[in-house]
Amino acid sequence: MGLIYDKDKCTGCMLCIKACNFAAIEKDGDKVKFDFDKCVLCGSCEEVCPADAILIERQTVDKEAIAQYNDVWVVTEIHDGRLRSVSYELVTKARDLADKLGEKVVALLLGHEVESLAESLIHQGADKVLVVDDKILADYTTDAFTIAVTSLITSRKPAIVLYGATSNGRDLAPRVAARLALGLTADCTGLDIDDERQLVQTRPAFGGNIMAEILCPYTRPQMATVRPNVFKPTEPDTSRTGEIEKVDFSISPVQVRTRVLEKVSEVVEGMKSVEEADIIVCSGRGIKDPSNLELPKELAKLLDAAIGGSRPIVDLGWLPPTQQVGQSGRTVSPKLYFALGISGAIQHCAGMSSSEIIVAINKDEEAPIFELADFGIVGDIFAIVPEIIEEIKRVKAER
Amino acid sequence: MKIIVPVKQVPEVAEVKVNPETGTLIRDGVPSILNPFDELAVEEAIRIKEAHGGDDSEVTVITMGPPQAVDVLYKAMAMGADKAVHMTDRIFAGADTWVTALTLAEQIRKMEFDLIICGKQAIDGDTAQVGPEIAEILRIPQICYVRKVEISEDGKFVTAHRETDEGYEVVKAKLPVLLTATKGLNEPRLPNIMGIMKAKKKPLEVVDAEKLGVSEDRLGLKGSPTTVRKVFPPEQRAGGIKIDGENPKEAARQLVEFLAKKGVI
Ligand SMILES: Cc1cc2nc3c(=O)[nH]c(=O)nc-3n(C[C@H](O)[C@H](O)[C@H](O)COP(=O)(O)OP(=O)(O)OC[C@H]3O[C@@H](n4cnc5c(N)ncnc54)[C@H](O)[C@@H]3O)c2cc1C
Ligand SMILES: Nc1ncnc2c1ncn2[C@@H]1O[C@H](COP(=O)(O)O)[C@@H](O)[C@H]1O
Numbered sequence: 001m002g003l004i005y006d007k008d009k010c011t012g013c014m015l016c017i018k019a020c021n022f023a024a025i026e027k028d029g030d031k032v033k034f035d036f037d038k039c040v041l042c043g044s045c046e047e048v049c050p051a052d053a054i055l056i057e058r059q060t061v062d063k064e065a066i067a068q069y070n071d072v073w074v075v076t077e078i079h080d081g082r083l084r085s086v087s088y089e090l091v092t093k094a095r096d097l098a099d100k101l102g103e104k105v106v107a108l109l110l111g112h113e114v115e116s117l118a119e120s121l122i123h124q125g126a127d128k129v130l131v132v133d134d135k136i137l138a139d140y141t142t143d144a145f146t147i148a149v150t151s152l153i154t155s156r157k158p159a160i161v162l163y164g165a166t167s168n169g170r171d172l173a174p175r176v177a178a179r180l181a182l183g184l185t186a187d188c189t190g191l192d193i194d195d196e197r198q199l200v201q202t203r204p205a206f207g208g209n210i211m212a213e214i215l216c217p218y219t220r221p222q223m224a225t226v227r228p229n230v231f232k233p234t235e236p237d238t239s240r241t242g243e244i245e246k247v248d249f250s251i252s253p254v255q256v257r258t259r260v261l262e263k264v265s266e267v268v269e270g271m272k273s274v275e276e277a278d279i280i281v282c283s284g285r286g287i288k289d290p291s292n293l294e295l296p297k298e299l300a301k302l303l304d305a306a307i308g309g310s311r312p313i314v315d316l317g318w319l320p321p322t323q324q325v326g327q328s329g330r331t332v333s334p335k336l337y338f339a340l341g342i343s344g345a346i347q348h349c350a351g352m353s354s355s356e357i358i359v360a361i362n363k364d365e366e367a368p369i370f371e372l373a374d375f376g377i378v379g380d381i382f383a384i385v386p387e388i389i390e391e392i393k394r395v396k397a398e399r
Numbered sequence: 400m401k402i403i404v405p406v407k408q409v410p411e412v413a414e415v416k417v418n419p420e421t422g423t424l425i426r427d428g429v430p431s432i433l434n435p436f437d438e439l440a441v442e443e444a445i446r447i448k449e450a451h452g453g454d455d456s457e458v459t460v461i462t463m464g465p466p467q468a469v470d471v472l473y474k475a476m477a478m479g480a481d482k483a484v485h486m487t488d489r490i491f492a493g494a495d496t497w498v499t500a501l502t503l504a505e506q507i508r509k510m511e512f513d514l515i516i517c518g519k520q521a522i523d524g525d526t527a528q529v530g531p532e533i534a535e536i537l538r539i540p541q542i543c544y545v546r547k548v549e550i551s552e553d554g555k556f557v558t559a560h561r562e563t564d565e566g567y568e569v570v571k572a573k574l575p576v577l578l579t580a581t582k583g584l585n586e587p588r589l590p591n592i593m594g595i596m597k598a599k600k601k602p603l604e605v606v607d608a609e610k611l612g613v614s615e616d617r618l619g620l621k622g623s624p625t626t627v628r629k630v631f632p633p634e635q636r637a638g639g640i641k642i643d644g645e646n647p648k649e650a651a652r653q654l655v656e657f658l659a660k661k662g663v664i
Contacts, residue, residue, distance in 0.1 A: 002492050002620050021630045022424055037465055038426065041493035041620045042627040057621055079564070142531075142541055167563045171543045174496070174528040178535035183497060183624030186526035204633065206523055207412035210424055213629040257540040258572040261558070266566035275564065279663070303664060321583070322566060327522065328582045336663040346413045353636065357663055359654065361644070371638045375657050379644020387651035392664060395655055 002041050009053035016045035059218045069220035072098040073158040078111045086164035086228040088124050093231040095125035100193040112138035122242035129244045136251050140168045143256040146175045158221045165225040173225045183216040185224040208350040228275050229333045266320045277306035279336045284310040286341015290318040295385050310342050326351035340381045344369025400456045402444040402514045406437040408468040409523040417632050433471040436518025439580040442587040444516050445479040457481040476598035477590030488607040493620025500532030515577040534577035542570050546583040
């Protein structure tokens with residue numbers, strides 16, 4: 001079941017063995033054999049087989065049904081009265097996808113007294129903004145937002161729906177997907193349209209060890225959550241015009257089964273969020289003592305950067321959990337990332353390897369972080385970072 | 400209180416390597432473990448049972464996975480879970496998150512529960528979708544990414560600290576509820592010898608597609624709305640310049656020059 005191998009058709013060319021990323025195919029005399037404990041049915045072998053000896057059983061695509069779905073939607077997210085930057089990033093990316101399809105970009109703005117934000121989404125590239133304004137949407141709850149998004153999708157049939165891979169986006173999107181029995185690709189770092197007008201969703205898996213391209217061939221809309229900070233927003237065009245449509249519908253409080261009793265911010269005054277910063281200065285266990293954090297803080301201040309920490313630093317309580325970078329913390333991709341006294345464990349790298357430029361300073365020449373670093377300095381952070389601060393000040397003064 | 404914990408066996412991703420020549424995952428010799436976030440979920444379930452235990456209280460762990468995935472069920476039972484369900488069948492293979500959730504939910508539907516606790520995400524796929532999808536299929540509320548859980552005296556409500564992008568929020572809901580466990584929830588216990596011995600005698604039910612009673616078309620790869628078109632190794636960052644920091648001033652000068660040239664400072 002799943003993969004059907006026709007031994008008689010197999011010519012023994014062994015191309016499938018090369019194509020398999022999971023080492024699940026082995027030579028078996030002049031034919032091959034499959035190890036189904038390793039096989040993930042990804043279809044790479046099926047694609048390369050010149051003899052059509054491998055068939056992966058799939059559903060059939062109903063082209064007519066799919067053709068009824070059009071436009072690229074972005075479910076935007078409001079925090080503290082403003083749109084999160086990921087919403088603008090997604091509208092920018094949606095513009096690009098919609099242009100390839102010859103379709104429209106529609107942004108969903110859900111909240112209370114939020115209509116004033118709609119204009120900025122049009123400036124960013126949206127053709128239309130659907131505003132759902134309701135007191136019940138003032139704070140995020142799974143139930144209210146799921147009802148709002150699913151009913152809009154059901155009545156208007158978009159081809160693609162994108163969500164930010166934030167705490168709320170990743171809470172909401174799977175709920176919507178399950179209600180509508182749709183596929184959903186998590187935490188994408190790449191999106192494109194292929195020749196068959198399908199959304200190609202690229203995402204890392206196995207702690208960033210491998211990338212996967214995922215399609216949703218049989219159902220519409222195609223949905224993805226998208227990692228913040230991966231797509232850069234374009235400069236807003238204030239001359240752009242578009243349509244703002246207020247959608248009326250009411251959600252009854254009894255449909256909302258959770259109650260938010262309190263919201264607690266752990267964002268420290270003056271400490272930038274690592275997800276939204278262009279530059280991050282991240283410290284690891286090499287920093288030795290919490291009082292030493294003054295040094296990275298000084299560098300961060302100079303560069304208007306956010307302060308981050310590896311897991312041990314956060315576990316020790318030296319920095320709040322919001323500043324942890326890595327697999328169990330935040331995923332970041334700033335323009336510039338400083339790793340100070342960080343060894344570069346895979347769980348840490350999973351959260352920062354898509355940064356544009358990585359600078360690492362570490363005493364240990366063998367530290368794995370150097371494999372990622374665009375610029376590595378083998379040395380002591382306490383000797384080098386003060387010099388970097390001086391040098392930046394000097395260069396800035398010269399400009 | 401009846402608590403169900405869906406758990407997954409995952410490779411220790413820190414030890415997964417990619418063969419640089421072929422771009423294939425080297426999984427041979429990589430140990431399989433109980434997903435670390437699921438360990439938090441099992442621990443929390445045992446603690447809640449201990450604190451609110453009536454005689455009918457029990458913790459059931461459930462997994463969908465190949466035959467060897469039974470190991471994680473024994474591990475959870477050695478920690479203190481009371482019984483286990485192993486959903487295993489070749490037909491389940493290739494399931495995406497929606498079908499995984501459906502398969503688990505169709506089984507959970509037949510069981511009694513007040514609370515379901517999942518891990519925040521499985522460290523192999525990192526999707527964090529199966530939990531909320533199970534909740535939706537079962538039509539119960541969810542509170543995701545919880546760091547702290549409190550059950551009311553009367554055992555009817557749960558109040559949880561849910562992690563957000565800025566900190567956390569305190570959320571209350573009436574049971575049954577599905578929670579997903581994140582870091583900071585607790586320190587999972589290590590199973591002791593007694594626990595490991597006892598686990599061997601605890602009830603373990605095996606469920607295949609036929610017993611589940613869901614048609615093949617809705618299971619495994621065939622039922623999955625998503626398909627993987629291609630997997631490939633990530634672009635290797637060509638580890639760039641590496642200099643010696645013996646002379647800190649000179650190292651700093653070179654770095655700043657490099658950054659200025661790149662236009663980032
Ligand atoms: C399930 C799981 C999830 C995890 N999630 C995360 C995560 O989200 N984020 C994360 O960061 N980690 C995570 N980890 C932990 C991860 O495996 C590592 O333990 C951690 O990243 C190590 O942090 P570190 O580099 O700061 O410390 P170490 O590994 O101890 O490295 C410290 C480095 O500092 C260098 N050093 C020391 N003194 C100096 C000096 N004076 N000057 C220069 N260099 C110096 C040393 O050479 C060393 O390389 C996770 C682990 C698991 C199992
Ligand atoms: N095959 C599975 N069997 C049992 N539980 C699972 C399975 N896959 C995922 N889960 C549960 O869902 C959570 C999230 O997984 P994921 O969506 O794959 O990141 C995990 O921490 C488990 O609690």
